[in-house]
Amino acid sequence: MTASATVRVMPADEIVARGGGETPFLRLPERSTVFAERAMRLRQLAAGHPLADYLGFVADIALAQQRRLLAMPAMPLPDAAALDCAARAGRPPLPADGGADPAWRGVLRELLADLRQSAPAATQPALQRLAAADDAFLDRQADALLSGLSEGLDVAAAPLVGAALQVLWTHQVTALQARAAEATTGALRAAPFGRIDDKTVCPCCGSRPTASITRASVEALGQRYLHCSLCSAQWHLVRVECARCGSTSKVAYQSLDAIDAADDDTARVAQAAVQAETCEACGHYLKIVHGDRDPYGEAVADDLASLTLDLLVAESGMRRHGVNLMLLFGDAATGPPPDPLGRA
Ligand SMILES: [Zn+2]
Ligand SMILES: [Zn+2]
Numbered sequence: 167m168t169a170s171a172t173v174r175v176m177p178a179d180e181i182v183a184r185g186g187g188e189t190p191f192l193r194l195p196e197r198s199t200v201f202a203e204r205a206m207r208l209r210q211l212a213a214g215h216p217l218a219d220y221l222g223f224v225a226d227i228a229l230a231q232q233r234r235l236l237a238m239p240a241m242p243l244p245d246a247a248a249l250d251c252a253a254r255a256g257r258p259p260l261p262a263d264g265g266a267d268p269a270w271r272g273v274l275r276e277l278l279a280d281l282r283q284s285a286p287a288a289t290q291p292a293l294q295r296l297a298a299a300d301d302a303f304l305d306r307q308a309d310a311l312l313s314g315l316s317e318g319l320d321v322a323a324a325p326l327v328g329a330a331l332q333v334l335w336t337h338q339v340t341a342l343q344a345r346a347a348e349a350t351t352g353a354l355r356a357a358p359f360g361r362i363d364d365k366t367v368c369p370c371c372g373s374r375p376t377a378s379i380t381r382a383s384v385e386a387l388g389q390r391y392l393h394c395s396l397c398s399a400q401w402h403l404v405r406v407e408c409a410r411c412g413s414t415s416k417v418a419y420q421s422l423d424a425i426d427a428a429d430d431d432t433a434r435v436a437q438a439a440v441q442a443e444t445c446e447a448c449g450h451y452l453k454i455v456h457g458d459r460d461p462y463g464e465a466v467a468d469d470l471a472s473l474t475l476d477l478l479v480a481e482s483g484m485r486r487h488g489v490n491l492m493l494l495f496g497d498a499a500t501g502p503p504p505d506p507l508g509r510a
Contacts, residue, residue, distance in 0.1 A: 189389050192359055192369065195398035197340040201232035201333075207467040215471060223286055224470060224492050227329050230280040234273050234330075238337040241269055243345060246353035256363030258372040260338050262312045262396055266331055267338075271304050274330035281326070292322040311491065312396075314374075321494055328491025335397035339370045359399070366410060368394035369401050374489045377453040377465040378409060378443070388458050393465035395489040410487045413447035419454075420444060420482075422475050439463060440472045442479045450487040451479050466490060 196203075208225035212218040244252070244259050252259040278297050285293050296304070307327045310319040320327075342358045349355040362369045375392035379400065391400035392409055407414050421438030439460040444451040453472065455463040469490050476486060476495075486495050 189402055191361060191402050193391060193400040194343050194359070194370075195336050195340060197235065197336070197344075199232075200336060200398050201228040201235060204228040204464050204467050205232070207462055207464040208470070210462060211467055211471040217471070217473065219286055221467075221471060223284070223289065224325070224467075226281060226284045227277070227325065227492070230277050231329055231333050233280065234276055234333045235337055238273075238333070238341075239269075241267060241338065241341065243338065243342050244358075246356070249356070249358050250353070253360065258362055258368060258370055259358055260335065260342065260370055260397070261372045262335070263372060266305075266308045266312065266334060268301075270308060270330050270334045271301060273333050274304065274327065277326060277330055277333075289322070292320065292326065295320065296323050296326055312373075314489070316494075319494075324494050325492045332396060332398070332491060335371050339397045339399055365401075365403065366412075368392075368397060368399055370394065370399045371397045373397070374487070375409060375452065375465075376488050376490050377455055377469045378403065379455045379463060379465050380405075380457050382457040382461045390454065392452075395466075395491055408445035408448060408450070409443070409452045410450045411445060411448035413445055416446035418444050418446070420451075420475070420479055422472070422478065440468050440475060442475055442484070444479060444482070444484050449483065449485055451484045452487045466492060 205225040205228035208221045208228060212221035212225065215221055249259050252261075274296065278293055282293060282297075299307075304327070306318060307320055307323065308331060310317065311324055311327055311331065339359075346354060346356065346358050359370050362372075364372075367374060371394060373394050373396035376395040378390050378392045381387065381389050381391065388405075390403055390405045392403050393400050403409060406417050408417055419441045421441040437459060439456050440463075441454050441456070442451040443454045453469055453475065455465055455468045457463045469488060470493055473493075480486075
């Protein structure tokens with residue numbers, strides 16, 4: 167029996183809320199607050215920040231995402247046979263590489279209408295391009311983003327496309343979980359999500375993480391979760407293990423305080439709320455946001471606000487593993503990070 171098949175027999179409401187001191191494997195996004203909390207964190211980080219305008223705009227995007235998520239109509243979801251098939255194959259039940267439901271375009275157009283007033287001048291041309299684009303162009307943009315390909319991607323428009331896709335997948339994940347929790351009998355009561363064969367990608371949608379985050383809650387104090395760049399689900403991964411290649415022997419940590427601190431102030435370095443977990447075995451890094459040091463830490467927001475850390479780590483030749491749909495990096499993040507407002 168595979169691990170995924172074993173997990174599937176657990177009732178849906180238990181997988182995210184198991185007592186007895188056992189670390190829950192999955193933390194699913196909270197439908198009522200997921201994007202609103204991101205917006206709040208972005209506003210908090212924007213105060214006095216060199217990228218304040220951009221962080222403020224992403225906060226506006228997140229608030230618009232929250233409104234759209236709460237207004238999402240019912241959508242077709244995988245049936246019990248499809249869920250079972252995915253589990254047996256060790257695959258995520260809502261795979262991003264399967265393409266987006268056409269409903270995503272409606273979400274995008276509503277987001278664009280919502281953001282027209284507040285978008286910075288530098289973002290207006292991208293907004294207008296998307297508003298005028300036909301379905302085929304939009305689907306090509308979505309496919310490129312979901313498959314991680316930069317060819318043909320309208321980079322300036324990508325955060326808006328990504329925002330719509332995040333709403334769609336977060337909706338599907340929470341709706342699928344709610345359906346299982348509400349089912350009283352039968353195959354639909356089985357937990358729709360569980361471990362999959364590839365522990366480096368999201369068990370719900372198969373996307374790469376934005377960053378990892380440690381928990382401050384009592385039941386999971388200090389436990390590390392990877393935060394999905396698409397659906398905002400979080401899955402457990404033990405600490406001091408590379409989130410990309412699984413190596414445990416070549417993992418080290420870098421933080422901004424390493425620059426600021428005089429004379430090897432290791433105590434300060436150890437306390438940084440955002441660090442880069444670097445892996446010499448594969449030459450990549452993923453940021454880790456310490457929720458136990460700053461309880462308001464949020465993967466997407468704290469990743470954007472710590473771009474300077476990417477610069478520091480890039481100097482050592484490490485490549486970025488995390489995906490942030492609000493700010494795309496090139497394939498090789500060895501140069502400076504992209505300008506968030508898309509200026510030349
Ligand atoms: Zn996901
Ligand atoms: Zn590695």
